[in-house]
Amino acid sequence: MTSVSDYAHLWEAQPGWLNTASYGLPPRPAWEALQAALADWxxxxxxxxxxxxxxxxxxxxxxxxxxxxxxxxxxxxxxxxxxxxxxxxxxxxxxxxxxxxxxxxxxxxxxxxxxxxxxxxxxxxxxxxxxxxxxxxxxxxxxxxxxxxxxxxxxxxxxxxxxxxxxxxxxxxxxxxxxxxxxxxxxxxxxxxxxxxxxxxxxxxxxxxxxxxxxxxxxxxxxxxxxxxxxxxxxxxxxxxxxxxxxxxxxxxxxxxxxxxxxxxxxQIGIPAIHEHNLALANEFRAGLGLPPSNSAIVSTSFPGADEAFKAANIRAAVRNGNLRASFHVYSTSADVELALRALKNI
Ligand SMILES: Cc1ncc(COP(=O)(O)O)c(C=O)c1O
CATH class of the missing domain: 3.40.640.10 (Type I PLP-dependent aspartate aminotransferase-like (Major domain))
Structure with missing residues (x-):
């Protein structure tokens, strides 16, 4: 079975990108194909x-x-x-x-x-x-x-x-x-x-x-x-x-x-492997917040003050309908989860 971590080198996400529900980050083959097309243009x-x-x-x-x-x-x-x-x-x-x-x-x-x-x-x-x-x-x-x-x-x-x-x-x-x-x-x-x-x-x-x-x-x-x-x-x-x-x-x-x-x-990576990876991270984040596990790669929860705490720690997530929304994809890591939990710890 492929492991998502075998492909991690194809992204260059800055730590703390928890907002794929807004936009996803391009893997290297996509980025390079686009740069080549732009150069030709x-x-x-x-x-x-x-x-x-x-x-x-x-x-x-x-x-x-x-x-x-x-x-x-x-x-x-x-x-x-x-x-x-x-x-x-x-x-x-x-x-x-x-x-x-x-x-x-x-x-x-x-x-x-x-x-x-x-x-x-x-x-x-x-x-x-x-x-x-x-x-x-x-x-x-x-x-x-x-x-x-x-x-x-x-x-x-x-x-x-x-x-x-x-x-x-x-x-x-x-x-x-x-x-x-x-x-x-x-x-x-x-x-x-x-x-x-x-x-x-x-x-x-x-x-x-x-x-x-x-x-x-x-x-x-x-x-x-x-x-x-x-x-x-x-x-x-x-x-x-x-x-x-x-x-x-x-x-x-x-x-x-x-x-x-x-x-x-x-x-090539396979959606089942990505599904498993994303849910594991989302549920790691949920556990850190004291929430039960769920079946979504998007964590949405009421957390007053989270927006400011994330901004101060340079964690890029979103607020939707008054709730904190953090989303986890193929390039997200446990280190991202830890960063986010650490930023919220003192609230
Ligand atoms: C569920 C969903 N559908 C569609 C969109 C975008 O819509 P459109 O392609 O019409 O700009 C978004 C953007 O956030 C979305 O979350």
């Missing part, structure tokens, strides 16, 4: 096509990570933009269920259709599954909540959604990269890659089931979504790709140049 050393090969690699790697065919994966810019075509496909008057603390990129795109009767209702995390009742047309929820670190009981949500015939749209931005994921039973799974997938911001990847692809209008139709991109530059003849590629937004080249090596490295 600087002097015009190459055409753009070699940069774009990274988009294909990132799409394929993401597909393997979530157990989907690459033909069902689109590339885009943000979660909100990935959700938009699904929201546009909802019938007038549809009802969408979200978590009370859902990140708004998976809330506002549904609410933007309020004028045609699309209604968003919410439930507390602990009551979400009971709230999946007849009358709900679509469940839009994060696999791991940004604010609290709560991990969704995915099999239960899939079963409850299937039972009432509701679509299930997952935001995996806080999950993909550390939590084992599988798209079986899921209609859409979208992840921005700049957190746990350790990529530059601007590269988003999403799965759309073949059935959902049929229901959605490619509202971002563009040259890159063309069946043959090179004959899709000009004019009025639109021939879009027959698969999920017709939902592609033309990619931010350099974001994908950084994303492809990062995703491939995650595959």
């Amino acid at each position: 600087h002097v015009g050393a190459t055409s753009w096509e070699p940069w774009d090969e990274s988009t294909t690699r990132a799409r394929e790697s993401f597909a393997r990570l979530i157990g989907a065919p690459a033909a069902d994966v689109f590339v885009g810019s943000t979660v909100a933009a990935g959700v938009a075509p699904i929201a546009a496909a909802l019938p007038d008057g549809a009802k969408v269920l979200v978590d009370d603390v859902e990140f708004t990129s998976n809330v506002f795109p549904w609410q933007a259709h309020a004028d045609r009767g699309v209604e968003v209702v919410s439930a507390p995390t602990a009551e979400l599954i009971q709230a999946i009742r007849p009358g709900i047309d679509l469940v839009a929820v994060s696999a791991v909540q940004s604010a609290t670190g709560d991990v969704l009981d995915l099999p239960a949500v899939v079963a409850a959604s299937k039972e009432i015939g509701a679509l299930l749209v997952l935001d995996a931005s806080q999950a993909a990269g550390w939590l084992p994921l599988d798209v079986r039973g899921v209609d859409a799974l979208i992840a921005h890659t700049y957190k746990w997938l350790m990529s530059p911001r601007g590269a988003t990847l999403g799965y759309l089931s073949p059935e959902l692809q049929e229901r959605c209008r490619p509202i971002f139709a563009n040259w890159y979504a063309g069946n043959d991109r090179h004959s899709s530059y000009y004019g009025t003849r639109m021939d879009l790709a027959p698969d999920a590629r017709r939902f592609d937004q033309s990619p931010a080249w350099f974001s994908f140049v950084g994303a492809a090596p990062a995703l491939e490295l995650l595959e």
Whole structure:
């Protein structure tokens, strides 16, 4: 079995980075690929096509990570933009269920259709599954909540959604990269890659089931979504790709140049090993705070004064909804945990 520590030399995290839930740090292959592309850009050393090969690699790697065919994966810019075509496909008057603390990129795109009767209702995390009742047309929820670190009981949500015939749209931005994921039973799974997938911001990847692809209008139709991109530059003849590629937004080249090596490295290390590593550190931190162990790489807890103490000790974590939020990823170490606990000791 691979050990995460075998790969530790690929990152140069300064001690005290506990904020992957905000953004992840690039592994050396991603950093170097990006620097090389920037150097080529600087002097015009190459055409753009070699940069774009990274988009294909990132799409394929993401597909393997979530157990989907690459033909069902689109590339885009943000979660909100990935959700938009699904929201546009909802019938007038549809009802969408979200978590009370859902990140708004998976809330506002549904609410933007309020004028045609699309209604968003919410439930507390602990009551979400009971709230999946007849009358709900679509469940839009994060696999791991940004604010609290709560991990969704995915099999239960899939079963409850299937039972009432509701679509299930997952935001995996806080999950993909550390939590084992599988798209079986899921209609859409979208992840921005700049957190746990350790990529530059601007590269988003999403799965759309073949059935959902049929229901959605490619509202971002563009040259890159063309069946043959090179004959899709000009004019009025639109021939879009027959698969999920017709939902592609033309990619931010350099974001994908950084994303492809990062995703491939995650595959190489293996999500189960990373999952184990992250939980061990998160639970070490929790134990130090006197909290019971949990199943999340994100620790969120009320700790008045923690923000100031962390700032004084140069520990970079976050405060969300009034709670301290510390997150642990592949490059985090026990030394980071110790630093954080030491900073909090005298409060
Ligand atoms: C769960 C979740 N989804 C999405 C995003 C980012 O959204 P977008 O890609 O629309 O900028 C974040 C950022 O914090 C997030 O935590």
